[in-house]
Amino acid sequence: MHSFQDLSKIFEEKFNIRHFPVHPKLLYDAAQYLLTFGGKRIRPVMCIMGNELVDEINPDSWHVANAIELFHNFTLVHDDIMDKAPLRRGMATVHTKFGDSTALLSGDVMLVAAYESIKNINKDYLQRILKIFNTNAMQVCEGQQLDMEFEKRENVSLEEYVEMIGLKTSVLLASSLQLGAVLGGAGMGNQQHLYDFGKNLGIAYQIQDDYLDVFGDPGKFGKKPGGDIASNKKTFLLIQAMNAASPGQLEELHELLKNNDENKIDKVTSIYKSCKVDQWAKELKHKYFANALQHLEDIAVISERKKPLEELAHFLLDREA
Amino acid sequence: MHSFQDLSKIFEEKFNIRHFPVHPKLLYDAAQYLLTFGGKRIRPVMCIMGNELVDEINPDSWHVANAIELFHNFTLVHDDIMDKAPLRRGMATVHTKFGDSTALLSGDVMLVAAYESIKNINKDYLQRILKIFNTNAMQVCEGQQLDMEFEKRENVSLEEYVEMIGLKTSVLLASSLQLGAVLGGAGMGNQQHLYDFGKNLGIAYQIQDDYLDVFGDPGKFGKKPGGDIASNKKTFLLIQAMNAASPGQLEELHELLKNNDENKIDKVTSIYKSCKVDQWAKELKHKYFANALQHLEDIAVISERKKPLEELAHFLLDREA
Known part of the structure; x- marks a missing residue:
């Protein structure tokens, strides 16, 4: 059994690599850029913790955790474009540094890279993992859409707001835990x-x-x-x-x-x-x-x-x- | 054995459905919009033809063909945003009709929907299909990036241009055929x-x-x-x-x-x-x-x-x- 802090450190070491090829340089430097900001890596670590809740760590969990972190960063890149955010954690956002078009594309390749990471797991789990991952991905997009719509509306009910926040931020935490648990046989x-x-x-x-x-x-x-x-x-x-x-x-x-x-x-x-x-x-x-x-x-x-x-x-x- | 024209008709009938949920309406109407333009559906049909080249049609081919057409339309939506194209085949592009942000997100959900379609195939093929699909997806993004970079450069060699066109437009035709062939056991x-x-x-x-x-x-x-x-x-x-x-x-x-x-x-x-x-x-x-x-x-x-x-x-x- 590991603490969050232990797993965060282990994951960070594994994740701290170049995730993309070299050419075309601009595209893949843009895709790599945000990944190097570091952080607590809460979501991928929750996947490992969900796994360890039910069993010893299944090595496939690291592939799925990797995919989760790539997915999370993909959403940040695209959200920042939509929100026209100049900064993230005090640093220039991807589109500020690389331009909107390259940033958009770099988000796309991050999402594809997430699926490429998932692809590596044992085929007996692959369909179940993809189903949860896809459902979550759609929901996160739905949350972002509702968030943008709510910003333009004068009145939003608490119920609507909870739904939006749930989709935009919470389902990924929930799914990360569940994905790990599935790999542990829960x-x-x-x-x-x-x-x-x-x-x-x-x-x-x-x-x-x-x-x-x-x-x-x-x-x-x-x-x-x-x-x-x-x-x-x-x-x-x-x-x-x-x-x-x-x-x-x-x-x-x-x-x-x-x-x-x-x-x-x-x-x-x-x-x-x-x-x-x-x-x-x-x-x-x-x-x-x-x-x-x-x-x-x-x-x-x-x-x-x-x-x-x-x-x-x-x-x-x-x-x- | 079927002709291209036969398969095009069969695919069009299968594809002519609502691919997305109803809510949030704006997001999913945007995602559905381009899919209803119709067309020859060359890429998904090439998947079926690649399959039929080596065997009777494997029903899983339709899932992969569906994913290919969703993927292709995802690239069109995002490319049109990057190119600031007002029209596609004489109709307003997705971002012209729904705004840049919703168009961007609608492309994202189209890509996720493509993977959700692939998920349905026999698990014995899933890893191989994902590998080809992902490699192709990365290459198409690379092609779009190079295309944007070349538009800004005065001189582009024929060799570079062939590489770019190959990535941007040809690998998807090639992969579509290959994906079908894999499902046929080639x-x-x-x-x-x-x-x-x-x-x-x-x-x-x-x-x-x-x-x-x-x-x-x-x-x-x-x-x-x-x-x-x-x-x-x-x-x-x-x-x-x-x-x-x-x-x-x-x-x-x-x-x-x-x-x-x-x-x-x-x-x-x-x-x-x-x-x-x-x-x-x-x-x-x-x-x-x-x-x-x-x-x-x-x-x-x-x-x-x-x-x-x-x-x-x-x-x-x-x-x-």
């Missing part, structure tokens, strides 16, 4: 609980992320607070504020979203507070977190094997929201 | 000859296409001649003219490419003629066509089984160049 019941653990964890994480962006300790999280407010991003907090605000506050909120008031962040934050959006977000996060832990609890393996996933859940969610 | 030697038949045929076809754009009978081909010249597109003819032109003609050619002379098409055509580019193109096409037919000849199956492919080759290439 039964359908355990697969489903593990999937639901990942999905609920992902939603809880997103709520925490939205909360910390506004209410987090800037010293601890290294970002100026209110970035989401400044960019008018729809978040759990904004959606709830729209629900809970008085008619007067709602009008003020709409005004603030339309104009670039120099105290916009403070003013929106103060509306959030007076609508108790902060308290609401904490409670909602805890609800999803508790759901996640319940599904982990319900997996029919000895509790010793669940420890690394439990630790990971606390590592990801035990921040100040 | 040996490696036959697979290679069939692949080379498709690759040479594709290059011959492209040379013919470039020739007809300038020298074709406008009444027969329904397009005004010289579209490629008007848009400064690099073609076999332009590449060869650059090689064969006198210093004076070369200077004139560069001038014509830079400025929008109202008689540009006539003037470039006249340079082509005086450099004998038309004759050269006919000969080059015939060289690749003869190569293709030789590879077909070299496939170790009874000649009766090769007839439909031979007919297809003549159907595609027996135009006036």
